[in-house]
Amino acid sequence: MKRNHTKRSVVAVAVASALLGLGACETTPDSSALLEQARGAVTQAEANPNVTKYAPTELDRARKLLVNAESSAKEKGANDKIAAHYAYLTTQMARIAEQRAQEQSAMARIKAGETERQQILLSAREHEANQAVAQAQAAQADAQQLRSQATQAQAEAQRLAAQLENVQASQTSRGLVLTLDDVLFDTGKAQLKPGAQRSIDQIAAFLNENPDRRVQVEGFTDSRGADDYNLELSQSRADAVAMAIIKRGIDAQRVRALGYGEQFPVASNTNDGSRQLNRRVEIIVSNGDAAIPSRAAGAP
Amino acid sequence: MITVNGIRNAFWCAIAFGIVACASAPPPVDKLAVAKSSIERAEQAQAAQFAQVELNSARNKLAAAQAAADKHDADVAARLADQADVDAQLAESTARAKQQEQLVTEMDASLRDLRNETLRDNSGSAAPQPSAQPVPQQP
Numbered sequence: 503m504k505r506n507h508t509k510r511s512v513v514a515v516a517v518a519s520a521l522l523g524l525g526a527c528e529t530t531p532d533s534s535a536l537l538e539q540a541r542g543a544v545t546q547a548e549a550n551p552n553v554t555k556y557a558p559t560e561l562d563r564a565r566k567l568l569v570n571a572e573s574s575a576k577e578k579g580a581n582d583k584i585a586a587h588y589a590y591l592t593t594q595m596a597r598i599a600e601q602r603a604q605e606q607s608a609m610a611r612i613k614a615g616e617t618e619r620q621q622i623l624l625s626a627r628e629h630e631a632n633q634a635v636a637q638a639q640a641a642q643a644d645a646q647q648l649r650s651q652a653t654q655a656q657a658e659a660q661r662l663a664a665q666l667e668n669v670q671a672s673q674t675s676r677g678l679v680l681t682l683d684d685v686l687f688d689t690g691k692a693q694l695k696p697g698a699q700r701s702i703d704q705i706a707a708f709l710n711e712n713p714d715r716r717v718q719v720e721g722f723t724d725s726r727g728a729d730d731y732n733l734e735l736s737q738s739r740a741d742a743v744a745m746a747i748i749k750r751g752i753d754a755q756r757v758r759a760l761g762y763g764e765q766f767p768v769a770s771n772t773n774d775g776s777r778q779l780n781r782r783v784e785i786i787v788s789n790g791d792a793a794i795p796s797r798a799a800g801a802p
Numbered sequence: 803m804i805t806v807n808g809i810r811n812a813f814w815c816a817i818a819f820g821i822v823a824c825a826s827a828p829p830p831v832d833k834l835a836v837a838k839s840s841i842e843r844a845e846q847a848q849a850a851q852f853a854q855v856e857l858n859s860a861r862n863k864l865a866a867a868q869a870a871a872d873k874h875d876a877d878v879a880a881r882l883a884d885q886a887d888v889d890a891q892l893a894e895s896t897a898r899a900k901q902q903e904q905l906v907t908e909m910d911a912s913l914r915d916l917r918n919e920t921l922r923d924n925s926g927s928a929a930p931q932p933s934a935q936p937v938p939q940q941p
Contacts, residue, residue, distance in 0.1 A: 597892050601896045
């Protein structure tokens, strides 16, 4: 009985040991199928031009692993587990080569795309620059034309000024200023003397020839007398000149009259000579159809 | 007839067979370490997101390799560790490839937009686009 028991336990241990031995080894794989798969994977990787270009090292490893698998299968038979093992490694390494090649070729495309982006931006900037140059040239041409027009206008105005008698002409930033002497008026009167008629004729003729131009007539006195009186007298004299121009067929819209009294003296008012310079009527002729700038602060 | 001697012989045979099968070589510490670091590299390359199957295979095989090493199955442990290593490498390279492909797709789209934009700017300066007129709000 005891012997029988011992015998049974010995058998159990033997079986367990045998099972342990078998369990430690993997189940015998079908290495021929794995080998077939490995050959296919290597062939596929070799056919991929990106692999030969970007992952030659991995492809080389896969080939060497395949050689190991083949020789192991040859040596120990198709069902050898070592052959199966190398076949598996071969397949995975061939796949690694393909993935690596795909990664590298994607990186190359990104690099090329970056270059293309730079080129697009560059050509866009060049286009903008060309446009800017064209615009600048057009603006320059416009400015040139405006300058020549202004020069022409100034020349015409100078010609007018040269024709006028009893009139001093000067080009200012406000336009051409024609200054009529006080000799055109009697003292304290706002009536134009006959001698003024010829100058008015010429100014009206000029305005007829240049229908886009406007005039502003401004009257001034010296500092003697009351301010109110001087203001009224200067306004009346400016009005008289303006009326004389309008009577010669110039649209009233183009003629404006302003009296400034003793403001804006051009001389000191300390002697007869300087006072005479201050008693005056100025006619400002616009540059083309531009508005005539008003006098500085203090002007009504 | 099973004799005690026969049983004893069978016992020693089984032990010997187990020892041979398990091989008495030292555990493949190097290979296990290599596989482990390959798995870590794959994880850093976001393989969990882009190559889950390959990464799982690598992890499972490393665990099996470790278990085999614990049972002193050095050969099996070495092979499993090697397989875990290539699985992890495949997981890493697959994840990297997929991410680069994603970048290529994004770049293609942005290049297409850029080309359209500059094309419009270059040809559209002469013909201004209809500006959005404010529509009077109806109460």
